[in-house]
Amino acid sequence: MTAPHSPIRLGLIGYGYAGKTFHAPLIRATPGLELAAVASRDAAKVHADLPDIRVHHTPAALIADDRLDVVVIATPNDTHAPLAADALRAGKHVVIDKPMALDLAEARALVALADQSPGQLSVFHNRRWDSDYLAVKQAIDADTIGEAMHFESHIDRYRPAVRDRWRESAGPGAGIWYDLGPHLVDQAQQLFGLPERVHAALATQRAGGLSDDWAHVRLDYGARQVIVHASMLVAGGARRFVVHGTRGSLIKTGADRQEAQLLAGLTPGAAGWGDDPDPLTVIDAHGHEHALPAVAGDQRRYYAALRDAIAGEAPWPVTPIEALAVMAVIDAGFASQREGCALPLPLNDAERAAFATARS
Known part of the structure; x- marks a missing residue:
């Protein structure tokens, strides 16, 4: 895997099963990416695994962190679309753990918002x-x-x-x-x-x-x-x-x-x-x-593809329309x-x- 000259900084919202088990290890093992911050109500749990990581106590604080390039959402399913919408409005690239939304209408609204945002939207369909x-x-x-x-x-x-x-x-x-x-x-x-x-x-x-x-x-x-x-x-x-x-x-x-x-x-x-x-x-x-x-x-290939897409060197690993079709x-x-x-x-x-x- 090749890496761009400077690391892309990701912030992870949620440190439950998906965030702790999948996203954090895969991000940290992908060259060219830096897990720079985590949003969690349990800072001690995060620091037990990642002692030097910056912990925000709320998703809003992480989304507002202008040091981050990408917001990764690994929270309960009913929060995926609202948090993704907030991050897109803040101009961040967004990765959502599946499912991207609770229903097709919510997914369509999110895709429409991404079309108007400087940030790009992708969904973590890692089992490809x-x-x-x-x-x-x-x-x-x-x-x-x-x-x-x-x-x-x-x-x-x-x-x-x-x-x-x-x-x-x-x-x-x-x-x-x-x-x-x-x-x-x-x-x-x-x-x-x-x-x-x-x-x-x-x-x-x-x-x-x-x-x-x-x-x-x-x-x-x-x-x-x-x-x-x-x-x-x-x-x-x-x-x-x-x-x-x-x-x-x-x-x-x-x-x-x-x-x-x-x-x-x-x-x-x-x-x-x-x-x-x-x-x-x-x-x-x-x-x-x-x-x-x-x-x-090798599920790292999702994050390697995301890195290369942000650098303008490859297509996005999972596009909004592909995720929308899953929600359909x-x-x-x-x-x-x-x-x-x-x-x-x-x-x-x-x-x-x-x-x-x-x-x-």
Whole structure:
């Protein structure tokens, strides 16, 4: 990775799970970037990990810090769009942890504001740089199984006890469809573009659950069908990807290990970072199997791309229209659950054209 001559200074709002586990380590491990400040009500928690970091006690104070070039928002979901709007009005570049907003209307308003701001807007869809997804994408792009006609993507876990945290509360922005849905949807749309219709089933399966903890969503692409699924009651795990094509199938069982490595304290870029020992299984038209080594994952590539985009040397890693398209599916999923039927994707012609341009 190359770096510009002077470091780009980032301020991180929020030092909970996302900020502490993902953003801070990835930023600090990316050459050319400097994590210069954190906004947190718990300065002691921040200083336990980052003793020399500047801590602001409020998001507003961090946004007003004129020493910062970029504001990274890693707070509860219902605060993403309001804080991003404040930072854009202050002229900062903005990175929002997914989801970018609570609904499509809020997302559209934010994109419109970014269009008028000197700062640029991006959303942290970090799982574009996961080993499991990259292995499947590489095989599909190489026409390994012909045209992919059935695609399943699962993020399944076994967490039967409901935890006392905002992600599992009854509040706005809680639930598995907001939490894991954006990852699943963004990967699908990077592979296949915009679906025609969305048919979602959401449920709360765990005793004492306050928000959805099971999501099974079908994205219709004409004859091609894409299923994205997330659950908290899958003991032993499930296959991460299953893809059936016109000349064979792909199976990726093991998931990317970067989150586990971060939780274990591994520094991004250290020996073994992003390595995936689980190969991709390819089954040809005759039923013969062979293995392809998994591609190493590296979520630092999001922040490296952000650095290069700010320097004017590369496109933005996730554009506002790509994030807006994800929110369109999330929004349609909630509406489909309420109405009990498949619904068309709620994007207008201009948004569809902008999405197509962003992917080209």
